[in-house]
Every structure is written in structure tokens, then in C-alpha cells.
Amino acid sequence: MKVCLKYILFVTVLLFSSCHNKPDNVTRVDQFPPIFPDYVDVTIPVGIAPLNFNVVSNGDNVPCVDVIVKGSIAGELHSNGSLAQFDIDDWQSLVASNIGGHLAVTVCAYVEGKWIQYNDFSINISEHLLDDWGLTYRRIAPGYEVYSKMGIYQRELSSFDEFAIIENSNVYGMCVNCHTSNRANPNQIVFHVRGDHGATMIQLDGKREWLKALNDSIGGSMVYPYWHPSGRYCAFSTNQTRQGFHVSDLNRIEVFDMSSDILVYNPTTHEIVWDSLLTTKDWSENCPVFSPDGKKLYFITCCQQSYPMHYKDEKYNLCSIDFNPDDGTFGDKVDTLFNAVAIGKSLTWPKPSYDGKHLLFTLIDYGYFSIWHREAEQWILDIQTGKARPIDEINSNESDSFHNWSSNSRWIVFTSRRANGLYSQLFLASIDENGQATKPFLLPQKNPLEYYENTLFSFNTPDFTKKRVSFDSKTAYKEILSDNRTQTKVRE
Amino acid sequence: MKKRVVEYSLSCIIGVLAYFFWALPFRSVLNYHEEFQLFLLDSDYFLSHLKQMGGFSVYISEFFVQFYNNYWIGSIVIAIEFFFIHQLTLTILKSFNVFGVNNYRILIYCLSLVPTLVLWLVLGDVNIMHSLIIAVIIALLLLYVLVITIHSATYRFIGLFLAPIAYVWLAGTSHYRIPNSTFSFEHVYNHKTLQILDYDFLVRTNRWQQIIESSEQKQPDLPLTVCATNLALGMTNQIGRRAKEFYQNGTEGLFPPFTKESFSTLTTAEVYFHLGLMNTAQRYYFEAMEASPNYSKSCRCIRRLAETNMINGQYEVARKYLHILSKTLFYKKWACRTLQLINAGDWAILQHPLYGRLRRMRLNEDFLFSDREIDKICGRLLMHNNENVLAMQYMLFYTLLENDYNKFIQYMHLVKNEMSYCQELASFEKYVQKH
Numbered sequence: 043m044k045v046c047l048k049y050i051l052f053v054t055v056l057l058f059s060s061c062h063n064k065p066d067n068v069t070r071v072d073q074f075p076p077i078f079p080d081y082v083d084v085t086i087p088v089g090i091a092p093l094n095f096n097v098v099s100n101g102d103n104v105p106c107v108d109v110i111v112k113g114s115i116a117g118e119l120h121s122n123g124s125l126a127q128f129d130i131d132d133w134q135s136l137v138a139s140n141i142g143g144h145l146a147v148t149v150c151a152y153v154e155g156k157w158i159q160y161n162d163f164s165i166n167i168s169e170h171l172l173d174d175w176g177l178t179y180r181r182i183a184p185g186y187e188v189y190s191k192m193g194i195y196q197r198e199l200s201s202f203d204e205f206a207i208i209e210n211s212n213v214y215g216m217c218v219n220c221h222t223s224n225r226a227n228p229n230q231i232v233f234h235v236r237g238d239h240g241a242t243m244i245q246l247d248g249k250r251e252w253l254k255a256l257n258d259s260i261g262g263s264m265v266y267p268y269w270h271p272s273g274r275y276c277a278f279s280t281n282q283t284r285q286g287f288h289v290s291d292l293n294r295i296e297v298f299d300m301s302s303d304i305l306v307y308n309p310t311t312h313e314i315v316w317d318s319l320l321t322t323k324d325w326s327e328n329c330p331v332f333s334p335d336g337k338k339l340y341f342i343t344c345c346q347q348s349y350p351m352h353y354k355d356e357k358y359n360l361c362s363i364d365f366n367p368d369d370g371t372f373g374d375k376v377d378t379l380f381n382a383v384a385i386g387k388s389l390t391w392p393k394p395s396y397d398g399k400h401l402l403f404t405l406i407d408y409g410y411f412s413i414w415h416r417e418a419e420q421w422i423l424d425i426q427t428g429k430a431r432p433i434d435e436i437n438s439n440e441s442d443s444f445h446n447w448s449s450n451s452r453w454i455v456f457t458s459r460r461a462n463g464l465y466s467q468l469f470l471a472s473i474d475e476n477g478q479a480t481k482p483f484l485l486p487q488k489n490p491l492e493y494y495e496n497t498l499f500s501f502n503t504p505d506f507t508k509k510r511v512s513f514d515s516k517t518a519y520k521e522i523l524s525d526n527r528t529q530t531k532v533r534e
Numbered sequence: 535m536k537k538r539v540v541e542y543s544l545s546c547i548i549g550v551l552a553y554f555f556w557a558l559p560f561r562s563v564l565n566y567h568e569e570f571q572l573f574l575l576d577s578d579y580f581l582s583h584l585k586q587m588g589g590f591s592v593y594i595s596e597f598f599v600q601f602y603n604n605y606w607i608g609s610i611v612i613a614i615e616f617f618f619i620h621q622l623t624l625t626i627l628k629s630f631n632v633f634g635v636n637n638y639r640i641l642i643y644c645l646s647l648v649p650t651l652v653l654w655l656v657l658g659d660v661n662i663m664h665s666l667i668i669a670v671i672i673a674l675l676l677l678y679v680l681v682i683t684i685h686s687a688t689y690r691f692i693g694l695f696l697a698p699i700a701y702v703w704l705a706g707t708s709h710y711r712i713p714n715s716t717f718s719f720e721h722v723y724n725h726k727t728l729q730i731l732d733y734d735f736l737v738r739t740n741r742w743q744q745i746i747e748s749s750e751q752k753q754p755d756l757p758l759t760v761c762a763t764n765l766a767l768g769m770t771n772q773i774g775r776r777a778k779e780f781y782q783n784g785t786e787g788l789f790p791p792f793t794k795e796s797f798s799t800l801t802t803a804e805v806y807f808h809l810g811l812m813n814t815a816q817r818y819y820f821e822a823m824e825a826s827p828n829y830s831k832s833c834r835c836i837r838r839l840a841e842t843n844m845i846n847g848q849y850e851v852a853r854k855y856l857h858i859l860s861k862t863l864f865y866k867k868w869a870c871r872t873l874q875l876i877n878a879g880d881w882a883i884l885q886h887p888l889y890g891r892l893r894r895m896r897l898n899e900d901f902l903f904s905d906r907e908i909d910k911i912c913g914r915l916l917m918h919n920n921e922n923v924l925a926m927q928y929m930l931f932y933t934l935l936e937n938d939y940n941k942f943i944q945y946m947h948l949v950k951n952e953m954s955y956c957q958e959l960a961s962f963e964k965y966v967q968k969h
Contacts, residue, residue, distance in 0.1 A: 101853065101873070188794050188821045191829035211829065214713045286902035289813055289911065292848060296902060350902050462850035492578050495857050498831055 064122070065108050065150040065157040075149040075160035077126075078491050082163040085472050085480035087172035087453060088141055089200050092133035093165060093483065096125045096491035097151040103491050106152035111136065111165075114143035125489060130201055142169045166480070168472045170452035172199065174226055174506040177455060177468065177485070178207065180219060184413075184464055184500040186287065186295060192499075194221045194233060196511050202488045207511050212519045213239060221503065224269035225396055226449040228511040232267045232276055239522045244309050246273070248512065251309070254527040260305060260314060268331040270306075272367055275315075277306045277330035277339060286350045292463070297411035298349045298356055302326040304341055308370060313533040317372040319363060328358065328410060329391060332365065334398040339365045339372070340379070342389055342410060354408045357388040360401075360423075370533075380423055380430055391444055394425070395451040400477050401425055402445050402454065405432070412443040413457065413466065413502065420445060420456060422477045435479040436471050446505040454479075455504045466500040537639070541624055544643060548650055549617035555654075557609035562728070562735035563660050564609070568602035569738065569834035570711075570796070570826050574861040588665070588706015591672060595665035603833075603864040615667050620650050622674040629682050649674070658722035660731065661711040663828070669705035676701055712827040726756065733762040734797050737804050738834060742766040746776075753781045758798050760787040764931075765805050773927040774961030778934075785935045788928055789908050792818075796825045800835070807838065809925055810895025810915055814903055816842040833865060840872065844883065845892050849876050895919045909933060909941070913948060920952045930962050942966075 074082050077095045086093065097104040109126040111119040117136040121127055126149070136145065145165040150157050176199045182192035193209030210216040213235075221233035229248070235241045240255030242264050255263045264278035282300040304320040304327045307313070320327050320341070330341045342358035349356070360380040364373025382389035382405060390410035394401045401423040404412040412418035419437040423430040436442065438460035445456035454473055457466040471482035485501075487493040556564055573579075573596040583589035583596075598615070602608030624646040653670055656662055676697045684690045710716055721727070733754075736745045745766035754760045760783050767773045767780075790802050803818030816839060823835035840855035853876060859869035875882050875889075884890040897918055903911070912929035915922050926949055933942040946966060949959055 101857065183820075183824055185820050185824045186817050187792075188824040190824045190826060287813065287817055288900055289811065289903050290897045291813070291900040292846065294813060294817070353902070462854050463848055464851045465854065489578070492576065495854065496574065496576065496578060496861075498858075 063106055063108075063152065065152075065159070068150060068157045068159045070159045071161075073160060074163050075151065077149065078494075079484035079486075081147075081165055081483055083166070083481055084483035085166040085168050086137070086483055087168050087170065087470075087472065088138050089134065089172060090137070090470075091199060091201050091486045092128035092130060093486050094125060094127045094488060094490060096489070097149060097153075098491065099151070099153050104151045104153055108150040108157075110148040112146045112148070113140035114146065115140045125491070127488070134200065137167055140167045143167055168452075168480070170472050170474070171450065172448055172453045172470075172472075173450060173508075174448050175199065175509045176507055177504055178221060178223070178507050178511060179468060179501045179504040180221065181499040181501055183498055184466065187285070189217055192217065194218055196507060197485070198510070202486070205510070206515065207513045208233075208515050208518060212515075213237070213522050216522065219503070220265065220267055221505070222267045222269065223505060223507060223511075224273050225271060226506040226508045227273075228507045228509050230269055230273050231511065231513075232269070234264065235522055239525055241522065241527055243518070244276070245513065246309060250518065250521065252521055252527050253312075254529050257314075257530055259532045260303075260316075260530075261301075264305070264307070265302075266329050270332050270365075270367060271334060271336045274310065274367065275306050275308055275332075275370060277304060277332060279304050279328045279330055279341075281328065284349065286353060293414050293416055295411075295414045296350070296353050296409065297414065298347075298353045298409060299326050299328065300349060301346065302328045304328070304330045304339070306330075306339075306365075306370060307530065308533075311533075312528060312530050314530050315370045315372075315533050317363075319372060319374075319376055326356075326358075331392050331394060333362075333394055334396050336367045337365060338362045340392050340394065340401070342392060343376075344383075344388070344410075356409050357383045357386075358390060358410055359383055360389050360392055360403065379428065389421075393445055393447060395447050395473075396449060397451040399425060399451070399475070400473070402447070403430075404443055404445070413441055413459075415443075416441050416459075416463065418443050422473070422479075424477060431477075433479050436469070436482045441466075444503055448506045449508055453506070455506060456482075457500075457502055457504060458482075461494065464500075465494075465497070466502055467494065468501045468504050541621075541643075544646070545617045545620040545624070548620050548647075549613040552616040552654070553609045553613035555609075556612045557605055560728075561605035561609075562731040564602035564605045564612075565735040565738065566660060566731050567599050567664055568608070570830055570832050571596050571599055572831040572833045572836060572858070572862070573597060573600045574858070575863060576861045579861075586706075587703060588669075588708070590703075591665045591668040591705040592663075595663065595668045598668075599664055600863055612667070615671065616650055616653075619653065619667075619670055619674060620646060622671070622678060623649050626674065626677055626681055655722060656717060659717050659724075660727055661715070661721065662717060663709045663711055665706070666709040669701075669709060672705045673701055730756060730758050730797055733759050734800065737762050737765065737801055740769075742769045746770070746772075749780055755781055757783060757786060757790050758801050761790050761798075761801050761805065764788055765801070765808065768924045768927050769808060771923060771927070771958045772961075773931050774958055774965075777931055782935060785908075785932055788932055788935065789905060791905065792821070794821070794825050796822045796832075799825060803838065805928075807842070807892075809912070809928065810892050810897075810919070810922060811903075811911065812842045812846050812892065812896055816846070833859065833862060837865060837868070840869075841889065844872070844876060845889050845896060847880070852876060891921075895922050895925075909936075909945075913945065916949065916952055923956065923958055926953065926956065927958060934965060939965075 076098050078098050081093050097107045105124045109121045113136055116139040119128055119136055146162050148162050150159045176197050178196045180194050194207040195204050197204045208218055215237045217236040219234050224230035232244050241252040244251045260280045262280045265281045266279045268277045279302050281302040286296040306315040324346050325343050326346050327341050327343045340362045343361050344356055344358040347355045359378050359382050361376050361378050363376050387405050388408050390404050390412050392403045403421050404418050405421050406412045406415040406418045418441040420433045420442050421430050422433050440459040440463050442458045445454050455470050458469050459466050468485040469482035471479045473479045583593040598611045601611045627642050627646055680693045684693055745762055749763040754763045763780050764787055767777050790798050799818050799822040803815050806815035819835045819838045823832040836855050840852045843852035856869040856873045859865040909929050909932040912925040915925035930945055
């Protein structure tokens with residue numbers, strides 16, 4: 043009974059209590075406030091949801107904080123309570139009034155019976171707009187072979203609202219992955235359904251088509267997709283993927299391909315285009331992406347190894363081949379754009395900016411499945427000069443992996459495991475015309491500490507979306523269960 | 535007055551019977567329900583439940599189920615629920631008064647038992663979640679409000695329409711753990727299922743001697759029970775001496791193959807955990823949690839994940855799990871204590887009797903796990919730390935189960951080189967003489 047009473051009291055206090063004390067007898071300390079997320083000196087775009095944060099002491103949320111946010115140009119906000127929490131409209135208005143300037147944040151926290159004031163910190167407001175509506179991402183537990191609830195979601199960037207695009211809870215045993223839009227255009231999307239009712243879903247301007255998951259003629263299923271800018275083609279890799287599990291290494295999982303090739307699919311004719319240069323026997327071609335003008339196909343390639351024995355020798359370079367969108371044919375030679383193998387590394391997830399100036403990629407010691415590589419870091423390649431560099435401004439000691447560009451190529455979103463080494467979170471950073479990035483910020487949440495601490499999901503394969511994705515999931519579930527599938531054919 | 539005493543006595547008898555039923559033969563079912571949920575004392579968790587249809591009854595039920603962590607307390611909870619259901623049923627039946635309460639009192643008493651007994655029967659299917667008990671209470675409460683507290687005919691008429699809506703919103707419609715599957719009499723008090731749950735409970739609570747006693751009474755004949763028996767023998771250093779007394783299903787009795795199912799995976803995880811193969815144990819705990827058919831998280835797995843990460847030195851992930859567990863009622867104390875251990879650093883962990891020992895057993899060299907070479911992995915564990923008697927027993931017995939006596943002899947030599955003296959080794963000598 044005593045336990046019950048304690049519990050009821052705890053819940054009541056939790057639900058109805060908040061701190062309304064104002065700081066007095068404040069002691070100043072010469073350090074930045076210990077806040078979660080780390081928003082000290084980050085750069086944010088106009089229109090982003092409020093950067094609510096918690097003050098953390100000894101791993102716990104400080105229940106009483108007082109925060110003043112002053113714009114360098116105009117405006118001021120005040121928050122007092124168990125965390126720094128701001129009204130969405132007030133925040134948006136303050137940020138919009140300070141474009142190109144910064145917000146000075148003064149934090150006072152009631153720690154161990156006294157008020158402490160920390161050094162002010164800045165939040166910079168970028169001049170670069172982020173005019174996309176939101177993000178799409180997959181949320182899934184960072185597991186091995188079994189998955190429980192998971193799905194593809196979209197999140198409005200200007201608020202905390204998240205909407206499911208498709209979840210696996212309606213089709214038992216289903217997994218969805220590799221959702222990809224065409225340059226953040228929600229009218230052209232593709233994703234895969236795995237499980238008993240497997241398929242590749244392509245939705246063009248609201249019309250959905252479910253392709254047969256396995257195609258004997260390509261020796262497997264379509265995997266990593268990328269749209270041609272015209273929307274007339276979608277490139278896929280087709281991979282015979284295997285997993286290995288480390289016995290004592292902190293990188294728990296190893297992913298390697300027994301083989302992989304690249305194909306291009308034409309959604310109008312349902313034809314698959316092969317090319318001998320992209321389907322070599324001794325090399326694994328993977329992660330195809332089109333250049334912004336649609337005249338090149340970038341991809342990664344490595345010399346096929348004997349797996350699992352020599353998995354550490356699986357190292358990929360970045361290559362390209364010409365592509366003619368008029369007739370869907372390829373050039374007759376493959377160029378190496380970045381020789382990662384020469385520096386003892388492996389390159390993965392190439393993503394060209396839509397303005398054609400840069401190419402983002404992830405560099406790891408070996409393999410291509412960078413999420414399970416703690417050493418994974420983001421690099422940027424200047425397509426004009428061919429020079430590449432690690433983006434130290436955004437990299438961390440843990441895996442910094444999958445990334446995508448905003449539709450105006452001024453912002454990137456990427457996954458990082460910097461918080462705890464296992465659960466991937468989404469970070470956003472701006473990148474200027476010269477490829478210089480700013481300090482990234484964690485995707486804001488209403489109560490970030492509670493949200494990120496409680497969640498047992500990883501965020502992965504994030505992308506921007508210009509508008510909210512319109513997807514009739516109820517009908518889609520029926521279509522998945524119906525197993526009506528369109529057969530693809532290989533162009534002769 | 536006398537009638538009230540009889541009515542309360544009847545409810546009390548039901549409560550007492552329920553108490554002993556759930557505290558003794560059915561304690562492992564309580565354990566099953568408790569280990570496959572993660573109830574957080576957190577406003578976010580509460581609100582996330584309220585958003586869903588039926589989330590209220592799930593939340594209340596999860597609140598009560600957390601007390602199943604201690605089956606003596608958990609049984610009290612069920613006893614009170616049964617008492618309450620019976621009292622509510624009686625009150626409602628009496629209020630109808632159609633039979634004339636005094637004339638047909640015995641009939642009313644008999645009828646009052648129906649919901650309780652049906653519920654008792656239905657709960658015999660272990661995949662019926664205990665939110666059903668809350669759903670029954672909600673249904674009876676709504677009926678009570680409708681029949682007893684509303685006297686106006688108009689309001690009662692309106693209530694008749696609103697009550698089902700309120701019921702569906704509060705209690706939901708599905709209380710079965712496995713999607714696309716429903717209650718079946720075949721599952722009710724299914725002997726095999728109960729046996730699995732018993733062993734699962736005993737493994738979880740490290741009651742090795744009780745496992746051996748259970749297997750002595752009835753030969754283990756399910757993959758999980760064989761695996762649990764071997765683990766219990768290994769943990770008590772008896773594999774060489776006694777394992778052949780029990781039914782064996784080949785090497786799978788030591789290391790069951792991976793299946794996308796929670797129980798077997800959990801038991802196998804325990805094997806790897808005690809062997810000191812932390813990454814593999816971690817994988818199995820993770821998979822066991824993910825395999826939960828109703829997508830619930832598991833406090834048992836989260837606890838083990840915190841431990842394996844801590845032993846591996848991945849303190850930030852361990853902290854994440856421990857912070858989650860510190861929001862629970864029954865794991866809070868342990869989580870806070872363990873957080874202090876992490877904060878104290880590597881030295882404190884090495885001093886810990888379990889975590890320190892397992893960290894010392896942990897292999898430094900890395901390679902990809904292969905279940906076809908698990909005997910060799912046991913050999914490496916032994917060579918890495920010659921105090922790992924469990925690895926020695928598993929390695930030797932593995933070869934015996936494979937009927938590979940050449941390998942057995944080779945391993946015996948290895949063991950003799952690695953271990954200066956081991957009493958348990960002597961029990962394997964008889965096999966050398968035999969072959």
C-alpha cells in the first residue's frame with residue numbers, strides 16, 4: 043500500500059509540478075551550461091522547431107532552470123521550468139527576426155540548493171534557408187536479424203509533429219526500408235517491403251505500384267535506390283547481403299555482400315537496364331546515385347573477396363560512368379573519382395549535392411555498412427577539383443553515417459551515434475558554397491532528454507522532403523497483403 | 535449482516551484461491567508477463583498510452599503487472615482483482631432483483647462466480663494479457679454505473695449507447711499477445727507451455743538446483759528444457775558427472791540454434807552470458823526482446839543489455855538502459871546502484887563478483903562468431919582464462935555429443951595443459967577410459 047501511495051504521489055508530482063522559482067543569490071561559474079542536446083554555438087535555419095533543452099547534472103535533469111534567449115538583432119524569450127521550453131510561434135518569430143545574427147542564451151539552474159549562472163552561449167541563425175517541409179526517416183531498434191515495431195516516418199521541421207508514412211504493425215513480420223524520394227520530392231518515392239509479402243513500392247504522383255520483390259533475372263531483389271533527376275529512371279543495387287557478428291569487437295555487426303550489381307529501372311516500361319560494366323563478376327558494384335544533371339551514374343565498387351574470411355579486405359572506391367537519359371544507355375568506361383583503397387579506406391553512401399558542386403560520402407576502414415563502424419566519418423568531395431576532405435566540423439568519435447542534402451543543397455541531415463555509440467540520432471548542419479559546414483544540431487524534440495533517453499529506436503536513412511508525403515497507408519496495407527505484384531523485365 | 539458476511543467470505547475464498555494458484559503453480563506465468571514489459575513511471579509513457587485506443591487498460595494493467603516481479607506480491611494483486619470482480623458482479627446481480635434476491639440467493643451466488651471462473655479459465659492461455667482483467671473490471675464498473683447509479687430512464691438509455699464506446703476506448707478490443715492469433719482452448723493450461731515458462735523462470739532467477747530437480751522428476755524433452763538443464767549442470771560443475779543422465783538432443787542441447795522466438799533465445803543468451811561471450815549474449819538478449827510478438831520491450835532484457843554493455847566497457851549505452859530502468863519501480867534501486875558502479879570506473883567493475891569475473895573471461899581477440907565452431911570458441915575462452923570452468927565443460931561435452939572422441943581426447947590434453955587442477959575434469963576422465 044505504501045508503495046502504491048508513493049507511486050500515486052510520484053505521478054501526481056510528475057504531472058502537475060513545475061518549477062516557478064526565479065533565480066536569486068545567483069553564483070556565476072565560468073563554464074558553458076551542461077545542456078542536452080549540445081546546442082552551444084550551433085547554426086540553425088529559420089523555421090526550425092524550438093531548440094528546447096535540458097540542463098543535466100550528474101546524468102539527471104535539473105528540475106529548475108531559468109533561461110533567457112536574446113536576439114542579436116531583436117527580440118527576447120524567457121523560459122522557466124523543468125527544462126528550457128519555448129512556444130513554437132514565439133520561437134519562430136524570434137529566429138526570423140535574427141537572420142544572419144545570433145541568439146544569446148543565458149542559463150541559470152538550481153543545482154544542489156543554489157542558483158548557478160553559466161556562461162552565455164550563442165545559437166547562430168543561418169542566412170541559408172531550409173525551405174523543405176520536413177524530414178523522412180526510418181525508426182527501428184538497432185538490432186541484428188529480428189525487428190519489432192518499426193516504420194517510415196515524416197517529421198515537420200517547424201514543429202515537433204511526427205507522422206507515420208507506413209508502419210509494420212498492420213502487417214505482421216513486415217519490414218520496410220530504403221525509402222527514397224527524388225530530390226526531396228514527395229511525389230516520387232520508392233521503398234521496399236521485406237517479409238512474406240515482399241515488394242518494391244514505387245509511388246509516382248499518387249499512383250502506387252508494387253513490384254515483385256524477387257526477380258530471378260537479376261538474381262535477387264532491388265536494394266539501394268536512387269532516382270534519376272528526370273524521374274524517368276530509378277537506379278538500384280542488387281545485393282546478396284550477409285551478416286557476421288563480432289565476438290568481442292565493439293562494432294557488433296559486419297555486413298558484407300557475396301555479390302552486388304547495379305541496374306537501372308524504368309517505371310514507365312517496367313524494364314530493367316543492365317550494363318556489363320556494372321555487373322562484373324569479380325567486382326561488387328553498389329550504392330548507385332545519379333549526378334544532378336542526370337548524365338552520370340556514381341557508384342562504389344570493390345574487388346570481390348572471399349567472405350566471411352576476408353571481410354576486412356572489402357574496400358570500396360568511388361567511380362562513375364556516363365549515362366544517357368534519352369535511351370537509358372551507359373558509357374563504355376568507368377572512371378575512379380576517389381581512390382579510397384589507396385589510403386587504406388573504404389568509401390560508402392556517395393550523395394551528390396543537387397547544385398552539382400559537392401559530393402558527400404562516408405569513409406570507413408572497410409566494408410560499406412558504415413552504421414556499424416565506429417570510425418565512420420563524413421567526407422566531402424569538391425566535384426570540380428576532385429579534392430576531398432573529412433568534415434571535421436561535424437564528425438565525432440562514434441559512427442557518423444548516412445546523409446542526404448536539402449533540396450537547395452545548403453543543409454544536410456545525417457545519422458550519428460555520438461550520444462551513446464549505439465542509438466543513431468539525426469543531426470542537421472549547414473554547408474556553404476565552399477563546402478564548409480557548421481556545428482550540427484540534434485533534431486529538436488519537445489522534451490529532448492526524456493525523448494532521447496526513453497527511445498529504444500534508431501533513426502536511419504534520413505532525407506528531406508519538400509512537402510508532407512501523401513501516402514494512403516490503409517489502402518497500402520491491403521495492397522501489401524494482396525500480393526498483387528508487377529513483374530519487371532530485363533531489357534534485351 | 536450475515537448475508538454480507540457470506541458474500542465477503544465467498545469473495546475472500548476466491549481471492550485466497552487465486553493467490554495460492556498464482557503464487558505457487560502459476561508463478562512462472564507471472565514472471566512471463568512481467569519480463570516482457572517495460573513499465574515506466576514517466577509522464578511521457580503515461581500520455582503515450584492514453585493516445586491509443588484501449589491504452590488506459592493497458593497502462594493500468596502494466597502498472598499492476600510490474601508487481602509480478604515478486605510473485606508473492608503479484609499474486610496479491612491478482613487476488614484483489616478477483617475479489618473486486620466478484621464483489622462487483624454480486625452487486626450488479628443483486629441490483630437486477632428479477633429473481634427476488636432473498637428467494638434465489640444461492641442462484642445469484644452461483645451466477646456471481648461465472649465471470650471470475652471464466653476469466654480464470656481464459657487466463658490459462660498465457661498469451662492472454664492481463665489487461666483483460668482490467669477490461670473485465672472496466673466493463674463491470676460501466677455496468678454498475680448504468681444499473682445502480684443512474685436512475686433516470688432517459689439517462690440510462692443514453693448510457694446504453696455510450697457505455698460500449700467508453701468500454702472500447704478504455705479497454706480496447708484485443709488482449710492477445712500474438713497478432714493474427716486468438717484465444718484457443720488448446721492453449722489453456724498447456725502443459726508444455728507451462729513447462730517452458732517454469733524453466734524460463736528458474737533460469738532467470740539462477741535456481742540451478744531447482745532446474746536439476748525438475749529434470750530429475752521429469753526428463754527434459756524440449757530444446758529449451760534440455761538447454762536449461764545443461765546450463766544448470768554446468769553452473770554447478772556437474773556436466774561431466776551427470777549430463778548423460780538426462781535426455782540430450784545433440785549439441786543443440788548446449789547451444790540451441792537461433793530462432794526468432796523469445797524464450798529459446800533468452801535461455802541461449804543466458805548460456806553465452808555465463809560463458810563470458812558478451813557480444814553474443816548481447817545479440818541474443820536484443821533479439822529475444824525484439825521477437826516479442828506484441829512489440830513490447832522487456833525489462834529483463836534491458837537489464838541484461840545494461841550489464842553486457844557495462845562488462846564490455848560500453849558505458850554510455852549501459853547508462854542509457856540504466857536511466858530507463860531507473861524509471862521503473864522494481865529495477866530503480868538496482869539501476870541506481872549500477873550507475874554508481876559505472877561512475878566509479880573500471881576498477882569498481884573489476885572488483886564486482888559477477889561483472890568483474892565476466893570481464894576477465896571476455897575474449898580480447900576478435901573474430902566473427904560461428905555456431906559451427908562453438909567448441910573452438912569455448913577452447914579460446916578457456917585458454918584466455920583458465921578459471922572458466924563452464925567453457926571447459928561445454929567444450930568437452932560438445933565433442934561427446936558430437937561423438938567425436940578424437941577431438942575429445944585433444945581437448946582433454948588442452949584442458950590438462952591449461953588448468954593445473956580441476957576437480958570437474960576428473961568427471962570427464964571416465965569418458966577417456968571408456969573410449
